[in-house]
Amino acid sequence: MEKMKVGIIGTGTISGIYLEAPSKFSILDIVAVADLDLERAKEKAKTFNIKKACTVEELLADPEIEMVINLTIPKAHYEVSMAALEAGKHVFVEKPLAVEVEQGKKIVELAREKGLRVGCAPDTFLGGALQTCRKLIDDGVIGRPIAATGFMLNGGPEGWHPSPDFYYQKGGGPMFDMGPYYLTAFIHLLGPVKRVTGSAQSGFPERTVTRSEDYGRKLPVETPTHVAGILDFENGAVGTLITSFDVMGGTQLPSMEIYGTKGTLSVPDPNNFGGVIRVRKTGEHDFNEVPLSYGYSDNSRGIGAADMAHAITIGRAHRANGEMALQVLEIMHAIHEASLNDKHMEIEHKCQRPNVFPVGLNQSKQELFTT
Known part of the structure; x- marks a missing residue:
């Protein structure tokens, strides 16, 4: 199985569990980390044995990197995700997809135009x-x-x-x-x-x-x-x-x-x-x-990015996808707007119910991701 080269932008608290993801999901190969605080990025790179700590601009310019995991603060999700897509990278972003619905819409549309994938937490x-x-x-x-x-x-x-x-x-x-x-x-x-x-x-x-x-x-x-x-x-x-x-x-x-x-x-x-x-x-x-019928019952953040990487490799839909994240973002705004406007709000952005994993396959061999 060919590994997908991944760069992480944002090395705050939540980055630790994502930096552990390659030990659980062998398709992910994290090759670089970036942060506005370069010293923090260097510390995380040293702790998790990542070969490169750099600026955001350097990470986005790296032709080796195929996927960006965006772990910045929510108000930066839009800018960083759009820059990664413009650089030709697939993007998996921490929740929410963006702060504003129109921003989320532009992320999904740009990915579609460029033939790239957008995934979004939560992947629980x-x-x-x-x-x-x-x-x-x-x-x-x-x-x-x-x-x-x-x-x-x-x-x-x-x-x-x-x-x-x-x-x-x-x-x-x-x-x-x-x-x-x-x-x-x-x-x-x-x-x-x-x-x-x-x-x-x-x-x-x-x-x-x-x-x-x-x-x-x-x-x-x-x-x-x-x-x-x-x-x-x-x-x-x-x-x-x-x-x-x-x-x-x-x-x-x-x-x-x-x-x-x-x-x-x-x-x-x-x-x-x-x-x-x-x-x-x-x-x-x-x-x-x-009883549970599936594995991955411990803290498995990064499973959504791994599923997306497999989906890209074999040409199927990924489960924690941008369209679903966009509907979630719209729903949250719509509930607040409904309270202000005393009305029901129709949800504009459509999505599909994601496929359930196949049951009975071998977690250690990561067979879940084959379909």
Whole structure:
């Protein structure tokens, strides 16, 4: 198998797990890293034995590099992805695809014009838990899906995150932070979304950092921090998604559930690759745990980039694709806009439900990626 030469732009905290990806996905060969902070890039290159640390411009000019993994901050996703595409590189970008819908649209269109691929995180839906959930739905275990719920409720990141400011600025908030995991999982399980509505508000005008290193610093709130969305799927199912940084006392709500004509599927946290799956069929008194049918249940970030690399090599569609990421981006904006405008919002950008992995193949030989 010929390896794909990869360059990573952005060597912040999340880059570590991506730099481990070649040890799990043999098709990826990371040959260079770049960052605005060149010393940080050099440190990561040394730690992970990457042969080249350089500027962004040098990385994009390197003819050896075929794919760029864009791990910059969200507001830089558009500029860096467009530059990589202009340089003739395939792009896999951390979530979200871009900050604005029009930016995401231009990324997808430019890739199409140039015959290049765009992939986007989250790729947690390719992990063992959500792949197993998809197989259960496809096998009719809970019958025809009628409805779904998703809940991401907590008290905000100011108690643990070293730089929580972004979460309360435009482009932040709980929906833009965690919504991509839930919405991508919903599309994977139920298919694309047709229209949405919602309500959004901010519970507090400012937040106070409670980490000891920065205790007491005030954060102005510039974006909704409690967002409730209603999703109408193309298959007729209705979904509810609530994301919040305003729940200070905790919650007992599930992460996700899918309700079908023959039972209920309890889906684990879509921010993870593994987790406990439970099913309760009509007439049963309890939920019963279902074993995973797939591997990659540990932290397998980079699996989306690996799947895209295999797809490029053999000429098939890749699963964590730009079209789905663009619909996710539009849905998040549309829920906020629906709250402002008191209306349902039709979703313009279409996508396909990505193919589930084949079951029963050998993870160690990476046979999952052959189809």
